Amino acid sequence: MRELHSALAAILCLLIVGACDLNDDRPRDEPDDPETGLTEFQEEHGIGPFTEPFELDEPVDEELAAQGEELYEFNCEACHMLDESFVGPELGGVLERRTPTFVLNMIMNPDEMARRHPVVQELLRDYPVIMPYQNISEEQAIAILEYLRTANGEG
Ligand code: HEC
Numbered sequence: 001m002r003e004l005h006s007a008l009a010a011i012l013c014l015l016i017v018g019a020c021d022l023n024d025d026r027p028r029d030e031p032d033d034p035e036t037g038l039t040e041f042q043e044e045h046g047i048g049p050f051t052e053p054f055e056l057d058e059p060v061d062e063e064l065a066a067q068g069e070e071l072y073e074f075n076c077e078a079c080h081m082l083d084e085s086f087v088g089p090e091l092g093g094v095l096e097r098r099t100p101t102f103v104l105n106m107i108m109n110p111d112e113m114a115r116r117h118p119v120v121q122e123l124l125r126d127y128p129v130i131m132p133y134q135n136i137s138e139e140q141a142i143a144i145l146e147y148l149r150t151a152n153g154e155g
Contacts, residue, residue, distance in 0.1 A: 036118055046098075047112050048105030049138065056100055060149050068147030071140050079131070082151050088127050092152050100145055106131070107141040 032040045038047065045053060082092035094103060098119075106113050106120070110131040113120045124130070136144070 036116075038116065038118075042117070044099060045101035046103075046105030046109070047116055048109030050101045050104045050108075052101075053099070054101045054104055054142075054145075056149065061146055062150075064143050065146040065150045068143035068145065069151075071136075071144050072147050072151075075134050075136065076144070079129070085127075087129055088131060089123060091148055094148060103145055103148065104138075104141045107136055107144060108138070109133075 030039070031037045033043065036043065041051070076091070079087035080089070080091045082090060084090050098106075102119075110120075111133050114124060114130045
């Protein structure tokens, strides 16, 4: 009986996840947490195109970070400051609270993150604007991440 229950719960979650996620044809892992419908990976690293933990190279690539800074000024600064919350949270210390992969998925897939990720749903209580999708490419997102590694909010 218990087995039947958990099988039903899994099917239900898959149906709900499927219904929310019509644009994504990739096969999706079965959710580990039936309450959120997310895998353990997604809970830690976000939901989006980055499905493996993104490894940061050492040291920071200054050239890439400079490209990221320009992209950041153009696409992010209207809502985010480094050292203070504004329309969205301050991003100076974001890598102390979130994994690099979480930040990349948030940049590339903010709608689904707002809809399905408990961390972003929690943020939405304080920041009622949903961060917009801006069609940022993987390369651009990685450059912005590199910039955020150097931007600690003190400059
Ligand atoms: C129109 C305003 C707006 C723009 C533009 C915007 N964001 Fe956001 N961002 C938000 C809001 C508001 C949140 C809080 C979550 C939500 O409401 O969706 C957020 C959340 C985030 C988070 C999660 C922060 C945390 O504490 O977990 C990251 C990372 C982030 N944004 C990065 C970016 C980057 C990088 C850009 C530029 C590519 C960007 N955002 C552009 C409004 C914006």
